[in-house]
Amino acid sequence: MKNALGIVCACLVALFVAACRGSAPEGTVPDVAPSVYYWRTTLRLDSAERAFLREHRIGKVYLRFFDVAVREGRAVPTATLRFDESLPDSVQAVPVVFLTEECLHADTAELAARLVERVAKMARVNGLQGVRELQLDCDWAASSRATYFALLTDVRERLRQMGWRLSVTIRLHQLSQPAPPADYGVLMLYNTGDFRRRNGRNPILDERDVEPFLRSLPDYALPLCAAYPDYRWQLLFEGGTFRALLYDENLADSLVYAPVAGDSLYRVVSARTLHGALQSDYDVRLVPGQEVVVHRSRADVVLRLRQRLESLRPGLHAQTVLYHLDSRYLNNYNANEYEKLFHD
Numbered sequence: 001m002k003n004a005l006g007i008v009c010a011c012l013v014a015l016f017v018a019a020c021r022g023s024a025p026e027g028t029v030p031d032v033a034p035s036v037y038y039w040r041t042t043l044r045l046d047s048a049e050r051a052f053l054r055e056h057r058i059g060k061v062y063l064r065f066f067d068v069a070v071r072e073g074r075a076v077p078t079a080t081l082r083f084d085e086s087l088p089d090s091v092q093a094v095p096v097v098f099l100t101e102e103c104l105h106a107d108t109a110e111l112a113a114r115l116v117e118r119v120a121k122m123a124r125v126n127g128l129q130g131v132r133e134l135q136l137d138c139d140w141a142a143s144s145r146a147t148y149f150a151l152l153t154d155v156r157e158r159l160r161q162m163g164w165r166l167s168v169t170i171r172l173h174q175l176s177q178p179a180p181p182a183d184y185g186v187l188m189l190y191n192t193g194d195f196r197r198r199n200g201r202n203p204i205l206d207e208r209d210v211e212p213f214l215r216s217l218p219d220y221a222l223p224l225c226a227a228y229p230d231y232r233w234q235l236l237f238e239g240g241t242f243r244a245l246l247y248d249e250n251l252a253d254s255l256v257y258a259p260v261a262g263d264s265l266y267r268v269v270s271a272r273t274l275h276g277a278l279q280s281d282y283d284v285r286l287v288p289g290q291e292v293v294v295h296r297s298r299a300d301v302v303l304r305l306r307q308r309l310e311s312l313r314p315g316l317h318a319q320t321v322l323y324h325l326d327s328r329y330l331n332n333y334n335a336n337e338y339e340k341l342f343h344d
Helices: 002-021 047-055 101-105 111-125 142-162 172-176 207-216 299-312 335-343
Strands: 035-038 060-071 074-078 092-099 133-138 165-170 184-188 224-229 232-238 241-246 257-261 265-268 272-274 284-286 291-296 320-323
Touching: 060 101, 060 111, 092 101, 092 111, 101 133, 101 142, 111 142, 133 142, 142 165, 172 184, 172 207, 207 299, 224 299, 241 284, 299 335, 320 335
Parallel strands: 035 060, 035 320, 060 092, 092 133, 133 165, 165 184, 184 224, 224 320
Antiparallel strands: 060 074, 232 241, 232 291, 257 265, 265 291, 272 284
């Protein structure tokens, strides 16, 4: 009788714990390791980037292979990664494909097959050993959810036949939507604000922009890890109106720019045309009186937010991902802050 009572009590406790967890997902992120995104169009690591991978024991690189965009009504690959060299043997490569949301409103009937075939061929031709995962990155909305989820289901089944798994990026606004059919998600904690607004907030990451979405985090029905920023933006404004996102301008050039507020605000003092702004084909015309606002990702904000999210969803940071590996930005944080980000 005593044993029977104990069993009943144990069952009640188990039910209570399950109820408290709500619809939290089963399973975890596989092959966890300190990770980085690599988001350039040529794979070429300099000495500082290779040293960073070694020093912080990076075990995984999410490597952008190509984008998919709509051209003449069809979803086609663009901006394909060129392999000038290989990754260190110590890191696992995870191919990433970025899909514009517009693709989901085009013909997607053959997209899954073409996408998986192209990724597998690129990995094979470029000697990437041990690839066992593909990640899809898409800022889908409620209106395109059904199409995107159908595409993911098709891609996932094809990957399973190859012995690969599927991961996806999750943006904050997508936390309130049903979870996509994937093996796990990477929660993007960057680009959280509107960089076109001149309101003083840091559009790269600001806690006030993140907080409204966190009510959906504890019970989000997909295994998750988190990705945090390490980069800066140079935003060109004219009379408070956004004009362009510049690409690594030399703001110390006193012939063109004059500092107004330290290294965060500059005024344009002479006219110039910038060619290929934001690594694109379009030009930007600078005229005197315009302002360049500089935003940088901040370690104190990242680490404080990391602690907040971990309290809401324990285990979220079993794997942390840095966006992104680029020697121009690796002095944004000091070595101790990077260690806290990856290993605390």
